[in-house]
Amino acid sequence: MVSIIVPVYNDPEGVRATLESLRPQLAATDATAVVVDNGSTDRTPATIDSYADGESIRHRTEAEIQSSYAARNTGVRATDSDILAFVDADMTVPENWLESALAEFRSTGADYMGCSVDLTLPENPTLAARYDHHTGFPIGQYLEHQQFVPTCCLFVRREVFEDVGLFDHRLVSGGDKEFGNRVHEAGYEMHAAADVTMFHPTRNSLRALISKDRRVGRGLCQLQRYYPARYGTPGVPPRPSGIKSPDPALPLRDRLAFSALSHTLTGVRGLGYYHEYLASLRGGDARDKGGAGDSAGPPELEPRP
Structure with missing residues (x-):
């Protein structure tokens, strides 16, 4: 069984686009999507509810820790699937993406796999958008030189989390790299699926x-x-x-x-x-109030019975 974890915070249109893209593929592959709202204060929870049916699309909340990594951990705990995929809210996927990704994941014997990511430009792109598109997501280079892939396009076997632990929710950025490095050090098979593509919108402003x-x-x-x-x-x-x-x-x-x-x-x-x-x-970190602070390291995932 496969579960797709989608963390989201204050992005109703982004999560709508992602779920519209994923929904047709869930029934075809017997997969589920677990959408984890990270304490949104806008229409995001209502948007998730408009898609959630309690079966193929499930709505969960992580309001205690303001962290996309904490939201992903909540999603992992909310399912007992053997394979966990991670997709950011605002990303879209082509037809047969999940089928193709699973076929490559299984045929290569991978324990940890990153998909290719294409950045999509808006009409009349700004300088910021064109720059973001130009720098891109070099997934293969990340994996070869730094032993990780971004969490927006990641597949992981559940047993890996049970062995090395979940994402470190204390980190505001770099949790994907830290987790990937742990997986690499533990000796698991890591793979970049160059022919399995996902789409991510560019950042369109200097801000x-x-x-x-x-x-x-x-x-x-x-x-x-x-x-x-x-x-x-x-x-x-x-x-x-x-x-x-x-x-x-x-x-x-x-x-x-x-x-x-x-x-x-x-x-x-x-x-x-x-x-x-x-x-x-000064004795703390720069997280806003309600963040993870300086608590213990990556949480563990209890093995299934």
């Missing part, structure tokens, strides 16, 4: 890009704080990896703009890192 990179910077510091043996000493940021050389085939104007934006966002990432670092020196 959205800044918010993401600031969060990534905070997550880098938290990884060092909680896992210094693996990620380095807190206060010494990792070498920047956000600066990407624009494709030489791009028009000169785009190359110059993308290069400037890449350097700017790398600086934003650094600001996020030091914001988190200074907050940790």
Whole structure:
């Protein structure tokens, strides 16, 4: 049995698009979707309820911890499926996506698999959208060089969670990398499904890009704080990896703009890192009230009877 975990926070239109995309494939594969609302304050819960039938689509809530990783953990606990897939609210999938993904997952003997992600541009895309589309989701590179894939396109066997634990909900970003690194260290088979594609909308504003990179910077510091043996000493940021050389085939104007934006966002990432670092020196972290704080590490998943 397969369950698709969809975490969501204040995104009614995004979760609607995702469920419209997934729903036709659930009956065909005997899969279920578990949509976990992370304490939304808008129409998101009502939107989920309009699709939930208690069987193929189920609505769960994680209101105690404001964290997409906590929401994913709640989804995992809400099902006893052998295979768990993770899809972000606002993503869409083509016909036969689930069937193709499961066929590759099983035929390769993978325990942990990432799908390919194509970023979709809106009509008349902004500079921010075109930049986001250009940088993309290099899933194969993530897996080859950093031993992880993003949680927006991930398949994992339940036994892996039972062995290495769930996602670390203390992290505002980088929980996908930390979990993938644990899976790699435990010796499980990891695979990138290059021919199984999902779709993710681009971030279309500079504010959205800044918010993401600031969060990534905070997550880098938290990884060092909680896992210094693996990620380095807190206060010494990792070498920047956000600066990407624009494709030489791009028009000169785009190359110059993308290069400037890449350097700017790398600086934003650094600001996020030091914001988190200074907050940790004051005896806490930079999470908003209601966050996971400095509690224990990744929670365990109890084996099924």
